[in-house]
Amino acid sequence: MPIGKRKQVRDLEIGMDIIVCIKQVIAGNQVKFDPHTHRLVRSVEFSRINPFDACALAMAVRLKKQYSGKITAITMGPEISEAVLWEALAIGANRGVLLTDSRFATSDTLATSYVLGMGVRKIGHYDLILCGMRTTDSGTAQVGPQLAEELDIPHVIGVERLEKREDLFLVERTCDEFRETLEVASPALFIVSSKVGMSTPSLIEIEETFARCKIERWNLEDLGGDPSKVGRDGSCTWVEELIPTTQQKFCAFIEGEPRQQAKSLLAKLLEKNLLS
């Protein structure tokens, strides 16, 4: 059980400072890859917020309503990732931060966690960080826990409910057949269960967001980061190759009377060793 150090004690009245980490992904059926670079092709048209991160954001919005406070949405990515920050702002974030620098490209999860960590430090004060369970593209589920390590704060995976008790968080998650309730010191990082669900912004909320907000952009210099810890240099893993898998289906008709058909089917299954 992750038990954190009590770093900050803050009054409930002040509300919660929440940071939500989000990632831009390509809508499910629009994933294309470049056969030459072996990388995913990112396009603005089909860009969307990673649905798992949308759940984290939905929980943040709920907490903001309950305790008051402020939500900062943060993402690392190329310029086109701006779109998902606007989406986050429309759903209820107060501030959108884009960590963008050509040197961040090809960062693996470790380098990404480093960059996010720098971003979180630059944001300054926070009570909790919320992340999604995983992403729909690479799906390693590593960035959340690694970010917690990078920041030296406790983390809990699969949080379904969260309550604030003075300077502690009371969090609930389902673990195997049990419901587990944990007490965690603030600040902490929580990886939100996808059971939480998403929320949809209304037209009025979108209108107001664009009238009121702007996106902040920070590069490596703004973050004061170490160039050797980002991008390919800062990564421990590299994508060697990315090729789409194909599934083939074969269909065979078994002829004859039902009894004969059953016998033939049984023989075929035994032959392929599928009944042992």
Add this chain to the structure above:
Amino acid sequence: MDFALSQKQKQIRQMVREFAKTELAPIAREIDEEGRFPWEVIEKMGSLNFFGMQAPKQYHGAEIDSISYCLVIEEISRVCAAMGLTIAVHNSVVVYPLSQFGSDEQKAKYLPPLAAGEKIGAFCLTEPNAGSDAMSIESTAIGEGDSYIVNANKIFVTNGGVADTLIIFTSVHPGDVKRGFSAILVERGTPGFEVGLLENNCGMRANPVSSIVLTDCQVPRANLLGQEGDGFKIAMTALDTGRIGIAAQAVGIGQGALDASLKYAKERIQFRVPLARHQAIQMMLADMGTMVEAARLLTLQAAYVKDQKGELSCSSAMAKLYAGRMASEVASMGVQIHGGYGYSKDYAIERYFRDARATEIYEGTNEIQQMVIARELLKREEE
């Protein structure tokens, strides 16, 4: 000239696309078959402000631009044209003229519940003997003290079966419609107000299109929209705007038919290869895609003209004329690509085919659009 949508417009389109996919796609076929108005999604659509898209903010509207408005109607209609119709009519020919011509008292009373989707609006112009020829209406509103006594027989009223707030076009001078043509707000439940039978229409079946009968219905004079005799101006202003919405709806239907056809062409195997590999099918798909895009550009251009407060009649008539024809033709090609399955209720394409046809008829038939366009073109030549 910039053809790119703004970040905000993209955000709106994406939100609506998600909504349509998760909330409307699962019920679109069923509500069409049952001819059922889906109250279960109306509340949600209200909370997302789909019923007050361009109403002023002070009356709880979203005041989105007209391009965004078209994107919303298109995305909804792409999945469920009948719901696209519900909100297009509610927003453009009820909420919009009320915002433009209503008194402060009328706006304060009627706009907030309409914008929230708590009340649904309807526009009642057509009568058994007056459709394209609006001046032939026979309904009357006779002034009597502080009231009008309204008698009207309105037919083909979109949203009629569920509408709470209706704009009734009538004449305050029987025998002199030209002078007496007026718009009066009537609420459902007023004594003498009656919803007639639902129309058994070929398409848009989830929309409760009905007749509305008013018999000696006593309506306060305060419900007169604008002045006596303003009715024609109000109707035409509403329809100029409304046509952009219907054009956007037709674009949505065309896009939906194209989506379904692309999917089917990739799945269906004939002569050992998917349909999409046959050039005859590719040519149809290419034409469909081109026509959808052309209609979309005309529609968004009309929306742009509206936001720039330019001369709207011709642009919106051109958009509606072309988009309506496009929707019918594209849906028909879609049926052709689907072959026998396209003629069956098992595939959505037949619904698009039925729904598309209405866009060539309501809010001004193709022929009325042609009259409007020709009149404008000839006027220009004289200058």
